Amino acid sequence: MGHFLLVDSQKLDGFEGLHRAVHGSHVDVMQLGRGRLRGSLSHIGIGDFSLSIGSFSVGMRTQRVSSDDKLIVGMLLAAEQRVTHWSFDMQLNDVLVIPPLLEHDGVFHGASAYAAMRFDLDEVASLFGGEARLSDPDTWRSRGHFQADGATGAAASRRLVRIMSHLRPHRQGLTPSTADFWRRSIVECMAANVMSSLPPDDTGWLPSARRLIHRVEDFLDEAGTRPVHVSEICAGLGVSRRTLHRAFQEVFGLGPVTFLRHKRLCTIHSILRDSMPGSTTVASVAMQQGFYEPGRFSQYYFAMFGEHPSRTLGGPPSRDPEGGAATA
Template sequence: MSELNTTARKVPIDSVEALREAVAGADFDIVQLARGNLTGSLTHLNIGSFSMSIGRFSSAVRSRGVVSPDRLTLAMLLDGSNPRYSWSHDVIPGDIGVFPPRLDHESVYQGPASYATISMLPPNMAEIFAEENLPQDLFKVANRYRLPTQIRAEIRKRFLAIIAQVELGTLELSPAAADFLMRSLKEVFAMGILQCMPPRRPVPIHHGAQLVNNVEIYMESAGVRPVHISEICGAFGVSRRTLHRAFLETLGIGPIGYLRRKRLCSIQAVLKRSDPEITNVSDIAIEHGFFEHGRFSGYYKALFGETPSETLRTGAGRFRSSSWPEQDLRLHG
């Protein structure tokens, strides 16, 4: 895997000037519409050529400008107390907006709001949908996608949990973990947009069991590196729906659930052989692609019947036992 340079910066908002770069690399014209001090924060995360921006501000504003001269930007309104108008559409929390390169964008936020965007070169986004057989011009025009209520709430909740870790500014990511985080952020938007696409006829699977077996071999070759579903779809040239059907028919569980369980089993193995005095559960979880600690702990306990910390403590005796022979040699040798 190529080295991914990861940087993050957080900028306090104390005036409209601070909001000019509402999206990494943009230069908006911002006008404050309501009286009072404008406060908030901007967080920019860069992983290689991929960037993410999270903005929170306290007052009504009008913004105008080009989102990016060369990048495709996807945006999600996270929260807001009043209706917003953007791209001549009403916007509600959980809506997904598409901004092609060089697009002149304007919006009115009628009160406090928060949002998140991801930006990348168009081919990088196209790779995520390469096997989905979607319209070729999907990301060449501005658009807004409104998901079904229940799905919108779930995707927004998942997204908020991931970006909470980014906003803390404490993530220390290996190249593998950074790649998985980037794929996870893209996938939130990808799954949302796919939910808005018209249904297609199921793709027949003639060799589902073989596909599952090939995927498992691929995962074994990756070692401890977390493998994202978008990586698998790209590697085998299959759509998410085809992959899902193959796993469901072969193992009785979808690929996302299977990949999650495989990562949880890897974490359990690490915890059982780790020294509890120097081991941080959150660090291990992040390295295996779990950026939401609460959700990770819930998944872990549901699968193994104990918390990650309990596994670590249980393994403490085994760890000390394996160290005794060395200690004895030092004491008596």
């Protein structure tokens, strides 16, 4: 697992720029629509894992050669006209699976935008751990098309774009463990759409909720203060997201994602409280703990602790002898 790295971000002024539509993979492209192509292309790399997001203003034909040994999982973010991949008609937020060493043929009949992850097939066991079907490499060895749920798909698409946008300025500012958290967050956006198209899997054994929660808390204790993604817990403990969600709802009355967010907020509170003003910033601590939207983070923080994070970093208010807050 390498350090976080922003590979590239550029404006496009011709179809030739789309030869690198997916970082690390060569794509043969041909312009179909009339007019001068305009667009953008951004890549983020985390070790051998990459996320590419691109947009273009005219119709395109794309073909990936069969020599690429990586798995590509893509999502259609926007489309003015019909989009087809192989024989699949793609709708907004649908997910496409391009297995390793398989040629790919896509046709965009008009202006479109896409996101694509590229990584080793061996990584799916970790990235999708706990989901029996998704963590099995055989699931990804055949080309596939997963239709997105309307609400889930739209939310995942927006989050994916926001993650790309907010990570750009932090290419040198993330530790390897935090970079891994963001890699899992990116994968989760795609996985949410895939899982919403699969039938429920209720055949597994549901362990005692409290026993499972204790195992999760032991896992979190071993991780220390670094952010932990829910997919990492599922992989480490060998449980599905559905099983984990049911256990957290039974014990805490909230889901594991909310629980983990509260835990990360508590970690940030402790770091800020113990830091001297000027020695760090709220934004850097928040980013290291997996928060990338300052406004939303501030809302979460205030709702949790009743004060803004800048106040915590500046130090607690003075107290009167009776234990109450001193007044000005």
